[in-house]
Amino acid sequence: MNLHFYKPNSKILEKYIEGYYFISEDKSVNPIKYRTFPNNFCILTTNQNIAVEVKNNEVTIQSSTEQNMMTCVVSRYTSPIQIHYKHPINEITIYFKPLGINHFLDDTKEVFSNNTLLDFAFFPDFNTKMLEIFSLDREKQIQELEGYLLSKLQAKDFSLIQKILADIETDAKIEDIAKKYRITRQYLNKQFKKHIGKSLSEYRKIHRFRNSLIQQKENRNFTESLCGFYDQSHFIRNFKELAQINPQLFFKNVDLDKENVWLFI
Structure with missing residues (x-):
């Protein structure tokens, strides 16, 4: 196509x-x-x-x-x-x-x-x-x-959620993020789901997965950059959970130079 x-x-x-x-x-x-x-x-x-x-x-x-x-x-x-x-x-x-x-x-x-x-x-x-x-x-x-x-387009103020979103894309603990904004973890997750449509942990997991694709595109070996995961085994387990394919096989068959990261069958 x-x-x-x-x-x-x-x-x-x-x-x-x-x-x-x-x-x-x-x-x-x-x-x-x-x-x-x-x-x-x-x-x-x-x-x-x-x-x-x-x-x-x-x-x-x-x-x-x-x-x-x-x-x-x-x-x-x-x-x-x-x-x-x-x-x-x-x-x-x-x-x-x-x-x-x-x-x-x-x-x-x-x-x-x-x-x-x-x-x-x-x-x-x-x-x-x-x-x-x-x-x-x-x-x-x-x-x-x-x-x-x-x-x-409607002008709306989502400045607080935008700050939280930026924090979620780091390795900061969710408890620490909630404490930073003086809200409970439950309230934080509720607001995140309301405006983003996902839980905090799910968003972060997908963000790390997508970030690993960016790292690979920049010619960095995924074994050298774990993209926020604790170790290589944790990274591979989560990658396979989202992609349902081993990272090596994924990177071999997907063109990362395309904006749409699709695996053609």
């Missing part, structure tokens, strides 16, 4: 969005199957004329004979998801940074109460706007998508 991951052109949007990509329908392309691995982003995907089947951790996608638009959001997954495209169909996927989607929705309870929402109403006019964008050339698609998202 020839796919380009775009970073936001807008300096404002890049605070909340990691990036996005487009897929165009092409029935001449052979089936595509890959595994995507846990991350701490909130992923919003819109497809045109889609027929989708979800079974366990496998999603099968193909075009529908009936015209439709479907928007789904994935806020949490702790094991690989296998994606199977019978052939590419029109798609726009947006990766919101942790806390990012909170700046676009009045209430994120529905998003974070469900790991995956298959038919999500992001905004009343969202699917209509995405349908319009599908018909444009790539440069215009980027302009229209970013302009639309900027029009929906």
Whole structure:
């Protein structure tokens, strides 16, 4: 799949969005199957004329004979998801940074109460706007998508949660973080789940996993940099738990130079 991951052109949007990509329908392309691995982003995907089947951790996608638009959001997954495209169909996927989607929705309870929402109403006019964008050339698609998202942006103060988030991404003990902000660990975890959609420990585990990919990309051997884990055996155990594959085999088969870290099957 020839796919380009775009970073936001807008300096404002890049605070909340990691990036996005487009897929165009092409029935001449052979089936595509890959595994995507846990991350701490909130992923919003819109497809045109889609027929989708979800079974366990496998999603099968193909075009529908009936015209439709479907928007789904994935806020949490702790094991690989296998994606199977019978052939590419029109798609726009947006990766919101942790806390990012909170700046676009009045209430994120529905998003974070469900790991995956298959038919999500992001905004009343969202699917209509995405349908319009599908018909444009790539440069215009980027302009229209970013302009639309900027029009929906809500200024909110999450400064405390942002500080906590930064602390969670270090090796500081959770008890010490709670003490630092003079709150209980239970309250800290409750607020974190409310705004991030994950527990503190789960977020940190995924962050360490993703950080190990960055370290490997920078040509540092994972045995030399344990990325916050206590020892090599602890690192390998947690890596295999999230990736369901040994680190050596993972790094051998995944292209870390791509923004989308996928294992093609």
